[in-house]
Amino acid sequence: MIFVNVVKKLLKNNFEVIKFLFIFLLIVLDYLSKKIIFIAVDLNAFIYITSFFDITHIHNYGISFGLLSGLYAAWVFIIISLLITIFITFMYLQAKNNLEKWGLVFIIAGGLSNIADRAINGFVIDFIYFHYEEFYWPAFNFADIYISIGIIIIVIKILYDFQNRILNK
Numbered sequence: 001m002i003f004v005n006v007v008k009k010l011l012k013n014n015f016e017v018i019k020f021l022f023i024f025l026l027i028v029l030d031y032l033s034k035k036i037i038f039i040a041v042d043l044n045a046f047i048y049i050t051s052f053f054d055i056t057h058i059h060n061y062g063i064s065f066g067l068l069s070g071l072y073a074a075w076v077f078i079i080i081s082l083l084i085t086i087f088i089t090f091m092y093l094q095a096k097n098n099l100e101k102w103g104l105v106f107i108i109a110g111g112l113s114n115i116a117d118r119a120i121n122g123f124v125i126d127f128i129y130f131h132y133e134e135f136y137w138p139a140f141n142f143a144d145i146y147i148s149i150g151i152i153i154i155v156i157k158i159l160y161d162f163q164n165r166i167l168n169k
Helices: 002-010 014-040 072-094 098-121 144-166
Strands: 044-049 053-060 124-132
Touching: 014 053, 014 098, 014 124, 014 144, 072 098, 098 124, 098 144, 124 144
Parallel strands: none
Antiparallel strands: 044 053, 053 124
């Protein structure tokens, strides 16, 4: 019943419908990219793209950067991720600023994408792999990019508000 009320509130006007459809589009894009990698790239294989970028196929059984991998069952991460995503959805519903709402939209899309991936596979597929000489950044996926974009948008909003408070003193 709570879910139905949340969806009704989200769809109260056309602008909210656009954001809802945008979340759906981002989830589909993430799902398709992971499906292509799953089919086309062997597990733990690397496809050289440039001197600093590879496409790979890694199964992430943990959280960000593989942390806590193998320590907990997939359902534990699914439940925790769902609770966080529900909390962020309530933050979205309470947000008054459109920039903040867009940041939360990106975070929700990324969270739901990785939750779906983990629910379907028991792990998250990571495939974007950056490196420079002997320095390697952990592999990630589009959902992780969505979350990062959302966080950047919210940080920009916070800095903008902070600057306005300082200038208006």
